[in-house]
Amino acid sequence: MRGAVLLLGLLLWAQEPANQPVPYTLADRDRLIRVEERLRSLEKEVEGIQAQLARMESRSDAQFYTLLSLIGLMLASIAGLIGFILWDRRKALEPVQKEVNELRKDSSKLSRLVQSLREYARTHPDLAEILRQYELV
DSSP, rough: OOOHHHHHHHEEEHHGGGGGGGOHHHHHHHHHHHHHHHHHHHHHHHHHHHHHHHHHHHHHHHHHHHHHHHHHHHHHHHHHHHHHHHHHHHHHHHHHHHHHHHHHHHHHHHHHHHHHHHHHHHHHHHHHHHHHHOOOO
């Protein structure tokens, strides 16, 4: 037990110089001041870079919204053009449709006329010959 106490005392005596404060010299103080100055300059550079990134981000947002507006304008123009083309085609086909309807009315009259001529051609051979030439009989 005496040996353990002696060993413990020896260990405590050996650690005593390690617990003493380390002297802080003027060179250490100057070095710390330089490190702090460099840290402040780096912080300023980081703030400048952050400000540039913010400006670039706002610029890219503006460009994005401009591009989005142009795409919307283009789509609206295409839709307007398609609408105009459809309206123009309807207006252009209107006279043709009227003429087709008139021809349909006339075709029923024409078919009645041909039927009448066929009936008449039964009694008149010269008319029957003419109708055969035009393949109406």
